[in-house]
Structures are given as C-alpha cells and as structure tokens.
Amino acid sequence: MFKDLDPLLHAQLRLAIMSLLMNVESAEFTFIKEKTGATSGNLSVQITKLKDADYINVTKRFHNNYPQTICKVTETGKKAFIKYVNALESYLRPGDKD
Amino acid sequence: MHSNQESFDQKESLAVISGMIKQTQGLMQESAFYFILWGSVIALANLAHYCLLVYSSYSHPYMVWLITIPAWLASMLYGRKQSREALVTTHLDKIITVVWLSFGISIFLLIILGQVINTHFNPVIMLMAAIPTFISGFTIKEKSLTFGAVLFWLAGSIAFFTDTTVHYLIAAVATIGGFLIPGIILAKKRK
Numbered sequence: 001m002f003k004d005l006d007p008l009l010h011a012q013l014r015l016a017i018m019s020l021l022m023n024v025e026s027a028e029f030t031f032i033k034e035k036t037g038a039t040s041g042n043l044s045v046q047i048t049k050l051k052d053a054d055y056i057n058v059t060k061r062f063h064n065n066y067p068q069t070i071c072k073v074t075e076t077g078k079k080a081f082i083k084y085v086n087a088l089e090s091y092l093r094p095g096d097k098d
Numbered sequence: 099m100h101s102n103q104e105s106f107d108q109k110e111s112l113a114v115i116s117g118m119i120k121q122t123q124g125l126m127q128e129s130a131f132y133f134i135l136w137g138s139v140i141a142l143a144n145l146a147h148y149c150l151l152v153y154s155s156y157s158h159p160y161m162v163w164l165i166t167i168p169a170w171l172a173s174m175l176y177g178r179k180q181s182r183e184a185l186v187t188t189h190l191d192k193i194i195t196v197v198w199l200s201f202g203i204s205i206f207l208l209i210i211l212g213q214v215i216n217t218h219f220n221p222v223i224m225l226m227a228a229i230p231t232f233i234s235g236f237t238i239k240e241k242s243l244t245f246g247a248v249l250f251w252l253a254g255s256i257a258f259f260t261d262t263t264v265h266y267l268i269a270a271v272a273t274i275g276g277f278l279i280p281g282i283i284l285a286k287k288r289k
Contacts, residue, residue, distance in 0.1 A: 012106055021117035024188050031154040031185040091108040
C-alpha cells in the first residue's frame, strides 16, 4: 500500500514554499514571491495555511518603515516535509510497494 | 508558475522540490566588507606594532591593537544591518558566521592567555586564520580566498623559524594577501 501524501504539502504552491524554506535558514515574503512566481494574495493564503499547521514560523519586522514578513520552517514542518518526501519515494519506486 | 491547484501528480511534486532547490543554490550574504575591514585593521596593527618595536623605544607597542575595538563594533553594526536587510539567510551563511565567530573567540583567548604566560602565539594565530579563510573560499567559490588561506599556512609555518619581532611583519603581509586583497576582489565582483 502507498503511504498517504500529506494533503497540506501535496499542493503545488505550498510544496514550493516548503521546499524553498527547507533550503534556507529564513526567507522574506518578497523573496518567496519572486522565486515561486505566485501572486501576493495567493502566497499570503498558503503561508497562513502552513503557519496554522505549525509547519512554518512567521515573524513581522519593519525595515525603512516598510513591513517585512520573515518565514522559517519549524521542527514540525521539517518532519512533515521529510515524511512527505519519503512517501513520494514510495510512489516513485514501484519495488517498494507493500 | 504555481497555480492554486490542491493536488498534482508525484512527478510534478519532485519537479517543484528540485526547482526550488535550484532557486536557493549559490545564495550567500556579502562578506567583502568584513575581509576589507579586518584585512586593513590587522595589517595596520601588525605594521604599527613592528615599526614601534624596531624604530622606537615606546614601551607599550601592543596598544596599537586597541584599533580592533572599533573594528569589532563596526562588524557588529554591519552584521546587524545586513541581517535586517537580508531577504534570505541560508544555512551556509549561518555556518560561516559561526565558524568566524569561533575563530574570533579562539584568537581572543590565545592573545589573552599569551599575555598571561608571556608567550607569543602569532604563528599559531596565522595557521588558525587559514581555517575559516579556506572554508569561506571553498563555500563561496572564491579562489583568492583559498590562496589567502594557503598564504596564512605558509606565513604561519615560516614564522615558527623567525624572531618574534618579524612575526608582525609576516602577519601584515599574510593579512594583506589573505583578507584584504580577496576582500577587494569580492567587492569588485559584487559590483
């Protein structure tokens, strides 16, 4: 039987956000927007969903009077991402099917 | 690029993951400032220390090293500004910072303990300076820094066979070649 894929991560933009954040210490909203090519509105919605699931930590700061949103993967998020990648591997390696 | 579709197939998942990994490759925070600052400060302090020892009768030539205090302050202020302005901080940025911080603490302890037992660890300090310089050069793929690390290893080794006074002259040359010149090269590349 295939392992279940985490529905929260098995969505294109949320997976892109998590993949990006897994590779950096922290990233600002505009950086994530540029790299994922998402719209601000859509990105905000998906970041909120990941934050609500405690997959990412979101902090606000001001730089030159402009607000900045800093995102960072939490331990829960790291575990969920690794679990997701492992589950993905079981789909892509037919020999591992139970 | 990314739609809001709630699910997609597994191969697309892998494509998204690998695509995002590629997007974060080669991202590193600017470090030229630190190499230029510390390259100038350490080289100047070493040259001043050497000149005071050789050409003057001043009894406290080590006082020239007080110049490192404003350099520390400048480094901390710049680091704070840099982290505030950075849109992204990579794991490598964090590792490099910790490596240089560990080096700074070790050097500080070597200098203080050297004063206590009245011994000069200049050759050891040069050999140690090669480690973070080599790591930085390797991670940011900057050959001048890698050569700088080799210069520190050579200078440190040579210094073991010379008089303590000459250590300051050797260290000044090593710092110019190991920190200052790579720093200027990095700054030019950044532009």
